Amino acid sequence: MEKTSFRQRFKTYVSHLPHPGYFRAGLVITAIVLFVIIVGIFYMPYGPTELSPDRLQDPSLLHLMGTDKMGRDVFSRVMYGSRVTLLVAMGTMIIGAGCGILIGALTGFYGGALDEVVMRIMDALFAFPNVLLALVLVSLFGSGTFRVMWALGIAFIPSFARVVRSEYIRCKHMDYVKNARLQGVGNLRVIFVHILPNVKGVLLSNLLIGFNNAVLAEAGLSFLGIGSQPPYASLGQMIAEGQEVFFRVPSCVLGPGIVIVLMVLGFSLMGEGIRTASGTLEE
Amino acid sequence: MSGKTNTELNGIWKMHAPLEGEVLRATNLNVFYRDRAKLLFKQNALKQVLYDVNFHIKEGEILGLCGESGCGKSTLSKTATGIIKDFTGELLLKHGQPQMVFQDPYSSLNPSKKIGWLLEEPLKVDRKKQWTGEERRARVREIIAQVELDEHLLERYPDELSGGQRQRVSIAAAIMRRTKLLIADEPVSALDVTIQAQVLKLLDDLHRNLGLSILFISHDLRVVYQICDRVMIMQKGRIVEQGTVDEVYRNPQQEYTKQLLRAANL
Amino acid sequence: MDRKEEVILEVNHLTIEFHDHDTPERVVDDVNFVLHKQEILGIVGESGSGKSMSALAIAGLLKRHALSLSGEILFDGTDLLTCDRERLRSYQGDEISMIFQEPMTSLNPLQRIGHQMEECLRIHHKEMTKKERYDRAIRTMTAVGLDDAEKLYRMYPHELSGGMRQRVMIGAATIARPKILIADEPTTALDVTIQAQIIALLRKVNVKRETAILFISHDLSLVRQLCHKVIVMQKGRIVESGITEEVFEHPEQPYTQALIEAIPKVEL
Numbered sequence: 001m002e003k004t005s006f007r008q009r010f011k012t013y014v015s016h017l018p019h020p021g022y023f024r025a026g027l028v029i030t031a032i033v034l035f036v037i038i039v040g041i042f043y044m045p046y047g048p049t050e051l052s053p054d055r056l057q058d059p060s061l062l063h064l065m066g067t068d069k070m071g072r073d074v075f076s077r078v079m080y081g082s083r084v085t086l087l088v089a090m091g092t093m094i095i096g097a098g099c100g101i102l103i104g105a106l107t108g109f110y111g112g113a114l115d116e117v118v119m120r121i122m123d124a125l126f127a128f129p130n131v132l133l134a135l136v137l138v139s140l141f142g143s144g145t146f147r148v149m150w151a152l153g154i155a156f157i158p159s160f161a162r163v164v165r166s167e168y169i170r171c172k173h174m175d176y177v178k179n180a181r182l183q184g185v186g187n188l189r190v191i192f193v194h195i196l197p198n199v200k201g202v203l204l205s206n207l208l209i210g211f212n213n214a215v216l217a218e219a220g221l222s223f224l225g226i227g228s229q230p231p232y233a234s235l236g237q238m239i240a241e242g243q244e245v246f247f248r249v250p251s252c253v254l255g256p257g258i259v260i261v262l263m264v265l266g267f268s269l270m271g272e273g274i275r276t277a278s279g280t281l282e283e
Numbered sequence: 284m285s286g287k288t289n290t291e292l293n294g295i296w297k298m299h300a301p302l303e304g305e306v307l308r309a310t311n312l313n314v315f316y317r318d319r320a321k322l323l324f325k326q327n328a329l330k331q332v333l334y335d336v337n338f339h340i341k342e343g344e345i346l347g348l349c350g351e352s353g354c355g356k357s358t359l360s361k362t363a364t365g366i367i368k369d370f371t372g373e374l375l376l377k378h379g380q381p382q383m384v385f386q387d388p389y390s391s392l393n394p395s396k397k398i399g400w401l402l403e404e405p406l407k408v409d410r411k412k413q414w415t416g417e418e419r420r421a422r423v424r425e426i427i428a429q430v431e432l433d434e435h436l437l438e439r440y441p442d443e444l445s446g447g448q449r450q451r452v453s454i455a456a457a458i459m460r461r462t463k464l465l466i467a468d469e470p471v472s473a474l475d476v477t478i479q480a481q482v483l484k485l486l487d488d489l490h491r492n493l494g495l496s497i498l499f500i501s502h503d504l505r506v507v508y509q510i511c512d513r514v515m516i517m518q519k520g521r522i523v524e525q526g527t528v529d530e531v532y533r534n535p536q537q538e539y540t541k542q543l544l545r546a547a548n549l
Numbered sequence: 550m551d552r553k554e555e556v557i558l559e560v561n562h563l564t565i566e567f568h569d570h571d572t573p574e575r576v577v578d579d580v581n582f583v584l585h586k587q588e589i590l591g592i593v594g595e596s597g598s599g600k601s602m603s604a605l606a607i608a609g610l611l612k613r614h615a616l617s618l619s620g621e622i623l624f625d626g627t628d629l630l631t632c633d634r635e636r637l638r639s640y641q642g643d644e645i646s647m648i649f650q651e652p653m654t655s656l657n658p659l660q661r662i663g664h665q666m667e668e669c670l671r672i673h674h675k676e677m678t679k680k681e682r683y684d685r686a687i688r689t690m691t692a693v694g695l696d697d698a699e700k701l702y703r704m705y706p707h708e709l710s711g712g713m714r715q716r717v718m719i720g721a722a723t724i725a726r727p728k729i730l731i732a733d734e735p736t737t738a739l740d741v742t743i744q745a746q747i748i749a750l751l752r753k754v755n756v757k758r759e760t761a762i763l764f765i766s767h768d769l770s771l772v773r774q775l776c777h778k779v780i781v782m783q784k785g786r787i788v789e790s791g792i793t794e795e796v797f798e799h800p801e802q803p804y805t806q807a808l809i810e811a812i813p814k815v816e817l
Binding site for chain 3: 503549
Binding site: 174175176178179180181182183184185186189194197198200 | 364366380381382383385387390391392393394395396404405408409410453456457459460
């Protein structure tokens with residue numbers, strides 16, 4: 001087999017997906033959102049907290065999404081806010097998936113009493129909706145962007161732990177695991193080097209779904225006033241502030257709202273594209 | 284259900300035992316299956332699967348183990364490799380850890396690793412010797428030639444190989460660290476007849492060239508006849524007959540053996 | 550069997566292509582054969598030879614979008630590939646039925662054995678009363694060697710051994726006395742002694758019920774024991790066909806010779 005470029009391999013990968021159209025559409029939408037966020041890191045038309053006397057302006061060339069009741073440029077704030085939302089969602093996934101994989105792998109592989117105890121705790125956590133659990137945690141830790149990230153991350157652990165555990169239980173009885181042990185491979189190496197790569201398919205679809213939930217949860221929490229604190233922008237908080245002027249300058253609410261929708265839609269479509277009818281992934 | 288409790292299971296499984304001319308000797312093996320669900324409530328959660336099994340494998344011999352599904356063939360192989368620990372009796376091995384080749388070539392190779400990685404792994408975890416990267420690759424090339432595979436397959440994943448090629452890789456991985464005893468559990472049952480013949484020939488060649496001893500488990504009496512020196516017939520957890528292949532096939536003593544031979548149209 | 554035989558199934562130029570990859574993949578290529586009344590025809594080949602695909606096409610189980618079928622399969626003067634679905638459905642199970650390799654998965658685990666035995670009667674013979682169906686099921690179960698049929702009638706598949714399940718499958722497939730029984734590797738998952746019993750049962754069904762059997766297998770020694778005629782397939786094509794003994798004694802094609810050569814020889 002000759003070496004092929006990543007681009008080529010990616011193209012064939014996409015064309016062999018169950019729903020390549022969904023995946024491509026999702027990819028395009030996500031790319032647009034990411035483009036806006038990345039440009040925002042280097043250049044924003046106005047500072048996100050910069051006040052001006054031009055309050056409640058309708059969208060124009062000067063202010064693409066108009067200005068809010070304090071005269072701040074909504075587009076610049078959306079650029080900044082979506083960066084915050086994306087970072088929180090990514091942080092949430094890293095914490096949730098990281099801890100979830102660790103817990104799921106160890107309990108699934110070893111089983112026994114440890115498994116029973118840890119998984120019952122996970123079940124108890126899983127019984128609460130993510131946002132509610134995060135609210136409880138935030139009220140314990142206090143609010144702020146990073147604390148929200150931790151709270152959401154912890155709230156997401158059970159969902160990852162459960163799928164990873166069930167994959168490990170399936171994999172550990174495979175002949176290749178028996179073979180590895182006969183060759184004298186240690187337990188930890190079996191868990192993390194031999195079995196872990198086989199879990200990546202299930203993990204990927206879970207990450208995409210989890211990412212959506214994290215974006216929505218972050219937006220929800222900041223809408224409720226928890227999370228990143230004024231004057232710094234976050235998408236949910238902008239919607240909360242904008243709702244009182246919704247009928248005068250709809251773009252105050254629609255701007256951040258559309259970005260949330262696009263973020264979630266992009267990842268949902270990508271997730272849908274790689275999912276087969278049975279809900280599992282095909283390599 | 285026998286009256287044994289957990290503490291009484293003190294079977295001996297020993298590698299590097301002083302055996303003369305034999306690579307494996309099993310004496311009075313009684314193997315049990317532990318029912319974990321019952322373990323919580325009952326002290327006695329053991330179900331006997333093998334009864335008073337006695338056998339040995341001579342140096343450089345292929346011993347066949349025949350029987351129908353559920354007779355305990357696989358249990359015996361797992362006991363011999365030390366995977367099952369709930370047994371009484373004594374199992375002595377002259378050399379180190381025996382390696383296994385499994386029936387289903389689609390589940391015995393890790394699907395997310397390349398063939399080259401899979402073959403190097405036994406050397407990476409070798410406790411006796413620290414292999415350098417160069418030594419490992421040299422050894423892999425040597426083995427790949429021995430099992431008659433092309434070197435360019437090293438860059439492939441298992442699902443890009445045919446069933447016969449995968450089974451060759453399994454065999455290669457098993458003999459990577461120069462194991463002396465190979466336990467092959469239905470190694471050709473999942474293969475097409477022409478491929479089956481090739482893999483059998485490979486096993487026979489390795490047996491001759493490397494002095495490999497093989498415990499060859501199969502339900503197919505024709506295949507056993509072709510490759511094995513001696514054969515054991517197993518029924519419901521007991522060995523009912525054993526002897527050289529010619530003896531057993533020409534002059535079966537037990538009714539069950541006759542029945543098996545008749546069913547295979549021999 | 551030298552009298553002029555009645556042809557009940559005729560397959561002409563059957564070609565099956567998959568279209569789910571960039572290049573169409575031809576899995577069955579211009580296959581022609583006839584099946585006579587009360588004949589056992591064996592189709593042998595290795596995995597990927599197209600033998601199972603041909604069988605599924607004849608059973609009318611291949612109507613998927615990713616596939617293109619051409620040629621004709623004539624049963625009773627009707628082309629099964631082009632006839633309307635109603636017509637096809639009226640044949641399925643009643644005139645043409647099929648048994649599969651895996652008795653574990655081809656029975657519904659949640660339905661009682663009796664219910665599954667009668668399924669075909671319930672669909673194709675609505676005029677039968679419950680009592681008649683019950684009697685027929687019990688008679689069929691006894692005929693396929695299931696003792697204590699009344700008790701088995703109320704049991705579930707998981708309570709039965711593999712061999713018994715395959716007997717149930719054969720019973721359910723033949724309860725309506727079909728003209729053709731397609732058996733796709735029916736003994737591969739079974740132990741040798743059970744295998745021999747199932748072969749004997751198929752032979753009995755063939756003789757007593759006058760059912761023609763299309764026996765698909767990779768096991769040449771089984772085919773030799775059971776079949777009157779044999780077709781050898783390789784990569785979607787028929788490479789050789791003829792009376793079983795003649796093909797085995799004097800194989801003409803190198804592939805057939807290789808296949809026969811590969812059977813482990815036992816000389817006692």
